Amino acid sequence: MKTLSYPTQISLFEAMLDGSRVATSVTDPALPDNPLIYTNQTFESLTGYPQEEVLGQNCRFLQGIDTDQLMLQKIRKAVETEESVTVTLKNYRKDGSSFWNRLNIEPVTVDGHLYFIGTQTDVSVEYFQRQVLAEKDEEISRLLLPILSISENMGAVTLVGEMTVERFEVLTTKLSEYVQKNRTQHIIIDISGVFWQLNHFSLRLLMIQDVLRLMGSKLYITGISPKAAIEISELRETTKSLLTFATVQSAIEFSQR
Numbered sequence: 001m002k003t004l005s006y007p008t009q010i011s012l013f014e015a016m017l018d019g020s021r022v023a024t025s026v027t028d029p030a031l032p033d034n035p036l037i038y039t040n041q042t043f044e045s046l047t048g049y050p051q052e053e054v055l056g057q058n059c060r061f062l063q064g065i066d067t068d069q070l071m072l073q074k075i076r077k078a079v080e081t082e083e084s085v086t087v088t089l090k091n092y093r094k095d096g097s098s099f100w101n102r103l104n105i106e107p108v109t110v111d112g113h114l115y116f117i118g119t120q121t122d123v124s125v126e127y128f129q130r131q132v133l134a135e136k137d138e139e140i141s142r143l144l145l146p147i148l149s150i151s152e153n154m155g156a157v158t159l160v161g162e163m164t165v166e167r168f169e170v171l172t173t174k175l176s177e178y179v180q181k182n183r184t185q186h187i188i189i190d191i192s193g194v195f196w197q198l199n200h201f202s203l204r205l206l207m208i209q210d211v212l213r214l215m216g217s218k219l220y221i222t223g224i225s226p227k228a229a230i231e232i233s234e235l236r237e238t239t240k241s242l243l244t245f246a247t248v249q250s251a252i253e254f255s256q257r
């Protein structure tokens with residue numbers, strides 16, 4: 001490079017930057033409001049703003065009302081203290097569409113003059129994938145149905161929300177694992193927090209009861225409304241064999257008889 005003339009070197013560097021897949025920007029903090037003094041072609045492709053529209057402006061024009069203030073605070077502090085920083089923040093293109101920008105800012109000193117070099121990468125896909133994963137995690141913990149140990153001999157689980165076939169399967173597996181591991185003789189399932197779909201629900205609970213019985217454990221269903229209790233007693237013979245109680249307390253008292 002050094003054998004080339006200075007203008008050729010500059011042109012080559014510019015071509016390299018424009019050909020780069022990374023959006024690049026340079027600001028001059030010696031000028032009022034630390035404005036952009038350079039943006040590459042990829043900056044325009046990413047943001048929709050051509051160089052001539054943005055030079056002389058502070059890069060905050062990419063932000064919107066829901067851009068995370070905490071991230072902006074981090075940038076402000078890094079610029080003030082002349083340190084490098086990497087943040088991911090919501091930005092807006094010229095056409096108003098948004099994207100998640102992983103912004104890296106580095107201070108550089110050239111000939112005793114301080115500049116900031118910014119690189120902008122669109123990480124929207126990665127961001128949304130992470131969000132989907134987080135939602136899946138939430139779904140998994142919803143399915144988790146923690147079993148509480150009430151006493152050495154008794155465990156209880158509270159069902160909340162909608163009980164799908166999948167959740168019932170998870171519950172059956174978890175309860176049988178719990179009973180096997182702890183040799184628990186009494187299991188309480190409290191259903192006061194679930195939507196009561198009688199037929200489907202009772203049959204599922206009966207299946208759980210059968211599994212637990214085989215393992216030497218008794219099932220108590222609590223949180224039953226008087227209306228549901230009447231409906232259960234009107235169901236098929238088999239359903240009647242479910243032990244139902246209004247409260248957890250009454251099931252505990254019954255189990256101690």
Ligand SMILES: Cc1cc2nc3c(=O)[nH]c(=O)nc-3n(C[C@H](O)[C@H](O)[C@H](O)COP(=O)(O)O)c2cc1C
Nearest residue numbers: 025027058059060062063072075076116117118120
């Ligand atoms: C080199 C450089 C590049 C920047 N690029 C962006 C950017 O792409 N998007 C953005 O929202 N802010 C960017 N900023 C941050 C803003 O210019 C500004 O520093 C930030 O909004 C905090 O300062 P303020 O509170 O004065 O707005 C950049 C800053 C520098 C120094």
